[in-house]
Amino acid sequence: MSEENWIEVGSTDSIEEEDLIRFDHQDKTFCVYKLTDGFYATDGICTHEAVHLEDGLVMDDEIECPMHQGIFNIKSGEALSPPACEDLKTYPVKVDNDKIFIKID
Template sequence: MADWVDACAADDIEEEDLMRFDHGGRTFAIYHGPNGDFYCTDGLCSHEQVHLADGLVMDYEIECPKHNAAFDYRTGAALRAPACVALGTYKVKVEGGRVFVEI
């Protein structure tokens, strides 16, 4: 059964940016989209397990800092080689100025 986990304050992430979130021995990436919504994916690139929090966010894409693979962080879809496996995505809600992730 999934639980809602308090990840951070909504103000902790600038619009069109992301932050790393570690919980339960796993790493996640939380994104603040250009539409003001928040999203969450696995925090490691599916190609070589590099932390995506060090990558570049443009619109709804995260670019891996190591080999420039890219993903749509709304869906987890791999958009550019060398990544060909999608990222896992997680439901996000904002309540009382806090970002919660369903893990």
């Protein structure tokens, strides 16, 4: 696994539990989540219409789009409720020295 694709997002205390932050890198937007069992990352834009998921609601393992209530599983990216039908891309996350990193391919 190449080390160079791990990108630092921020410190672990920058996200409240059951919440998310938006992270922009180059021309892409990601969402990084803190759930009860750790950190996760997905694409930051809903697959249904181009809206940022950073304003969405995190409940348990799910992120709900603020525009039309499409729901995705944060861990798998699976689209769980219409109007979303295309899955959300997910990314590996690691924590090192209280810093969060995501692996962007």
